[in-house]
Amino acid sequence: MSAPDPVVNPQKGRSGFTRVFHATLISLNGLRAGWGEPAFRQEAIAAIVLVPFAFWLGRSWVETALLAGSVLLVMIVELLNTAVEAAIDRIGPEWHDLSKRAKDMGSAAVLLALVLSGGIWLTALWQRFVT
Structure with a gap:
């Protein structure tokens, strides 16, 4: 199985704390978007x-x-x-x-x-x- 293409989705190329940190930022963006509803x-x-x-x-x-x-x-x-x-x-x-x-x-x-x-x-x- 080949590695995910980081150009398509840079999140897939991250690991460890960096992945958790960026996932948290993405989740906060989702909450901000939800607040608009x-x-x-x-x-x-x-x-x-x-x-x-x-x-x-x-x-x-x-x-x-x-x-x-x-x-x-x-x-x-x-x-x-x-x-x-x-x-x-x-x-x-x-x-x-x-x-x-x-x-x-x-x-x-x-x-x-x-x-x-x-x-x-x-x-x-x-x-x-x-x-």
Whole structure:
């Protein structure tokens, strides 16, 4: 197997700490790009409030991890949905049934992540204040 062509993708030619450093910079660029999307921005602002609140609401480390993790999961799925939409839009602006399916499924994934997170939070709130 031949080595990856560094001209095509310079990241593939890196190793060790240099690769980790550059991968971190690329990830931060992705977060900056996500911040440009209103839905991600709203979810990030909600996370700034909800993740610290999870440490108060959770009665054990497992509950805290579920509460905080569910919020971060929504953000992860939103970033992946935005990536799918950007890739589809890069292909072309014309309408195509497969493009619509891909975008609809990405949106459905975000919806399911929101429902999961909402269910976890409502259950934790119920446990804390009603029982």
